[in-house]
Amino acid sequence: MLAVSNSHSLPPTLLASEPHALRLKRLEERIREVEEGIVCALSMLLDLKDLNTGLHATRLAAWALRVAERMGVSESELRAIEIASVLHDIGKVGVPNEILQKPGRLTDEEMDIVRKHSEYGWGILRNIPGFEAISLLVLHHHERWDGKGYPSGLAGEEIPFGARVVAVVDTFDAMLSDRPYRKGMTLEVVLEKLRPEAGRQFDPEILAQFMDIASRYVQDISQIREPTA
Helix, strand or coil, X not given: CCCCCCCCCCCHHHHHCCCHHHHXXXXXXXXXXXXXXXXXXXXXXXXXXXXXXXXXXXXXXHHHHHHHHHCCCCHHHHHHHHHHHHHCCHHHHHCCHHHHCCCCCCCHHHHHHHHCHHHHHHHHHCCCCCCHHHHHHHHCCCCCCCCCCCCCCCCHHHCXXXXXXXXXXXXXXXXXXXXXXXXXXXXHHHHHHHHHHECCCECHHHHHHHHHHHHHHHHHHCCCCCCCC
16 A cells, blocks of 8 residues: 655765666656655545545555456556545545535535535646546546446546546445445445446446455455544
C-alpha cells in the first residue's frame, strides 16, 4: 500500500559524480516519494472531511489491487488504479457536510450535488503533473456498463478499465459497510445483489473475477473498520 518514504535526496554535487543510471534511479525514487506524499496529503484531507470516506477508500485500494493483479495489468496501470482507488472520492471535499452526512434519504437536488464529486475530483487531480490518467479514472468511476451512469454516460469499453474496477469494488464495499441511514448488508446478500448487474452496471469480466476472490479476503479487508461512536 502507499506509504511516504523518509529517505533524503543526496546533494547535487554528489549526484553529479554518480553514473547516469544511478542518478536516473535516484531521480525516479524522488519522483515516487513526491507522488506518494501528494496522495497521502490528499487522503488526509479526505479524512478530515469524513473519516469514514477515507477508510472506505483504503479498503477500496486493497480490493482493486487484488482484482487488477489477477487480470494481469501492467505495473504502471496497477499503480494508477491503486491511487485512483484511494482518491476516488476526493471530490467530496466540495460537497456540503449537511448533505454528505445527512442521516436520511437525499432529495433529487441533493443527489445532483453529490454526483458532482467525480467531476470535482477530476478537476483537482488533473492539475497535478503525472496524475492526468488517474484523474480520468476518478472522473468515470460512476459510469455504468450499460451507459446509464454519470457524468458522461460512457458505455462498455468506452469506460477506462481502471474506472470499471473501481466501480465494482466501490459498490461492493459501500453495500457491505454501515451508513448513517442503514446497516451494512451481509457478504452473501451483497454478492447476490451484485450478480445480476453483470453486463448492466458492471463490466461482466471484472465482476466475475471480483466475485471469485471476494469471499477469500473479506475478513482481512473488513478489519479496516470505521470508528465506533
